Amino acid sequence: MKVIIHDLKDEEFEKLNLKTQDYIIISARDKAAPCQGCFGCWFKSPGKCFMKDKLQNLGAALGESEEVIVISENCYGGYSEGVKRIFDRSISTSLPFFTYRNRRIHHCLRYKNKLLSFKVFFYGDIGEFERSIAKEFVEANGSNNGAKRSQVVFLSNVQELKEVLK
């Protein structure tokens, strides 16, 4: 499975005309509840969120992917609200148990790890300090999901995606 998570407007995303046949496209625009921090997706209903909306089962999609592409507006060096909500609601990709990964403690993964590439494209105004935060943040995020490679790209314009995402 390959996944694109983006927070662009639908028209804007379609206009980019990316070759997305092989991808599951997840838009972060729609309203959905944020994570309640209850850890129900670990203990009460393992693998699933208790909130029955479209984010309920997304952990499985992220956990089973070989490639994850994130397109997000920069918010203080991190993801925008919608994109972050998707990640917060998808912690069922991991198990409650701990293990070492990249010499740090992380959670064991629920699904057989196939994630080869974790790419994040940030758009919107971003200075030096926020760039350095974003790099570190994406690295940590990738290693949380067991990614073999993580990459950050800063776009000065969303249109650039046409060239970088071929």
Added chain:
Amino acid sequence: MKVLILNGSPKAKGGVSRYFSKVLKRSLWGCEITEVDVNSKQGFTKALKALGDVDSVVLSVPLYVDGIPSHLIPFLKEAEVLCKEKNFRFNLYVMSNGGFVEGVQNKSHLNMYEAWCRRTNIQWGGGLGIGGGVMLRVMSILLPIFLIWSAIGIYSVMKANGTIGLRQIFENCIGVLVVLGLSSGAYWCEGRLAAAIRRGRVIRNSYTRVMVPSFIFLIVADVFMFITALLSGKGIFSLFKKSPYQLEDKVSNMNITGGSKNIRV
């Protein structure tokens, strides 16, 4: 000093972040403290109103997937606009706690609030990254239990012998000492942070943790997770359940015809 404490936990009650702000409050003597939960619209409005009239703001917030919990991002954006518009002045201190044992895993999260400060022209007061937050919270629950246990132990020895030696006191207090020892880093760092807040000073970001080596943390935490699973009425093996990802019907049809699998979430 007027201090506004913001609890960033999405939970209505309890939560590790609320525990850490409680610990901090005890060391903020002489300060006028207001506490607001920022996990709802009403909370946002209340917090935004309070921002105008304080010397320091302390945000106690959990680490969610290496970054800011998503429900706080719109609050930060609103606060950014308001603070710039009204030219508010205060120091922002942030305590971030994560489940992983290394406090330094909170680093980029803390830096995001510093980035907020730079955009907003607010003074970054300093951050504290706490590792093993849940374990520290469990320690705080164990502390009174061990205290009572020690008191009973000492009392029974004294009743039997009439006197008690230092060695016996020590033997009866081991539980309390272990719990205090494990929490000592967090207590110390929160004390330092509180001192900075009381004096309106800026301090460097610091990181602390539950005071155990990570391989011990790993074993203890995994056992704790098994117990939690049993307590929530689940068999251990059901925790490993994989939940297959299903595309919506409409989307699967598109898949057959070779179109793009576009789902709205």
